[in-house]
Structure formats: structure tokens, C-alpha cells
Amino acid sequence: MISLHQLRTFLEVAAAGSVREASERLIVSQPAVSSALSALQRELGVALLERRGRGIEVTAAGRQVERDARRLFALLDDLERSARAAGASESTRVRIAAVTTAAEHVLPPMLSGFRSEYPLDGVELDVANRAIVWEQLAHWEVDLAIAGRPPRDRGFRTLATSPNELVVIGRPGAADDIVTLGEATWLLREAGSGTRGAAEEFFGQLGISPPCLTIGSNGAICECVRVGLGMSLQSREAVARDLASGALVEVPTSVTPIARAWHIVCDGARELAPAAQRFVDHAIAAGSFLPAPAAP
Helix, strand or coil: CCCHHHHHHHHHHHHHCCHHHHHHHHCCCHHHHHHHHHHHHHHHCCCCEEEECCEEEECHHHHHHHHHHHHHHHHHHHHHHHHHHHCCCCCEEEEEEEEHHHHHHCHHHHHHHHHHHCCCEEEEEEEECHHHHHHHHHCCCCCEEEECCCCCCCCEEEEEEEEEEEEEEECCCHHHHCCCHHHCCEEECCCCCHHHHHHHHHHHHHCCCCCEEECCCHHHHHHHHHCCCCEEEEEHHHHHHHHHHCCCEECCCCCCCEEEEEEEEEECCCCCCHHHHHHHHHHHHCCCCEECCCCC
């Protein structure tokens, strides 16, 4: 019979890409990890992992088991918190994953208002780039995701939206420093970030292939822009204070500002937890978000 221990061990190996690193994370011996993997593969009758060079790669069957196992552990977590909530004396909680810009500039006032209105509801917030946020939602590891437009092929459902505008920023006098936007150095977030994807679309619209630097946080990007290292495409909300103070300036282009929207998203195949529904209702009632149109 398949055990939760076997599944958890497999998930650690799949995430780590090696038995040695998984054993360190689980604080068990490497033979114990290998034994659990062998037992799981015997029970299922399929290979979940295969050797590739010095590492381990998850097979097609392994990816399916990984997806289902992550959802299984999410459901077990739901069972625990639902049982505690039914005891009336325990609080409930909402788990949210948000992209960095939303977490830093959109969520704080919403969370403050929500906690004031529902003090018994706990909040767990994970901050990551767009790719990781959607993976967490797809595997039911969070109740809600707050990011840009969700992928259309994952069965997600948008519950509410809020305007988001992207603008080009530079240091004061930046417009005088360059001849064309294609000659400027552009500062981008890491692969998987929504703002990086938007910047790449922006370059395509302008027909330019400028030199780029990858920097892993919005705050670091803004500081690098301030000292003249380059330019960037950012959410207006993320740079509003710097624009108002004059530390940064908006650089006009033929295609900006770019209208985007923040989305509060759930997985359409899963019933929304009560605390998550209260959070969405609060965001709409507070005027931060508008209800999304009903799906056809």
C-alpha cells in the first residue's frame, strides 16, 4: 500500500533533483530515501525517476504522481484546518500566493483592512514570481493567487480585477542620455516574472533588441535605475512614490503606458474556502478590486 511517507519522499527527491539533497532535507539516510522510492515505484508499477547524467529527472508518470501528491497533501491540510474551524474556538485562514509587485504595493492595505474586519481569520502569504504562483495555485497549495492575467489552459477562475498600468522609468534626465530606446540598457526581473514577460512584449512592439541586465527584485531595479544603470518597465504602483518625489521619471514611449490588470484567481475545480471567500468579498467591498464578469 502506498504511504504518505513514500509520497513525501518522492516529492522531496523530485524537487531536489538528487537523493543526497533530499535525504538532507528530510534528515534521513540516503538508503532510507532510496528504499522509500523503490517501494513506491513497485506499488505503482511504473518508473517515476530516471538517471540523467549526474542528476535525476522525473518521468512523465512521475510528473503526474507529483501533481496528484501535491494536491493530496494540500487536501490533508484542508482537512486539518476544516476540522479545527468546526470546533468554533479555532480560527480559519486563507492562503495567498502573490507576485512581488502585488505583494509589496497592492496587498498591504487590503491585508490591514481584512485583518481588522476578520481578526479570527489568519493569513499566509507566499511571495514569488508569476510562474511559481501559478504552480502553487494549480497544486492547491494556496487558496488564491494575486498576479496578472492567469494562463487560460489551467482551469483557473478570475474572481476580481484591479487596474494596473506599466510605465517606462529612468533617472532624471534619462531622455537626454539616449538616442533610441534600443540603445538603452534595460533592467529586467528573472525568467518567469510577469514584468519581464511584459517587457519582452514591449520590445517586440517597438522592434528593438536592447542590452539587458537581470536583477531579482523590484527594489533593486529601482535603485539601479536611480543611479543611472539603465531603464525599466514597471508597474506605476511600484514606482509611484519615486515618481512623485522626482527620484525617478516616467519616460514617454509610443506604446506606454500599458494597461494591465491585477487578478484575484482561484482554481475552478476546487471549492473556495470560507476565509478565502471573505477575503475576496472584502477586497471588492473596500473598492480595491471589482468583481470579475461571470464566465460564459
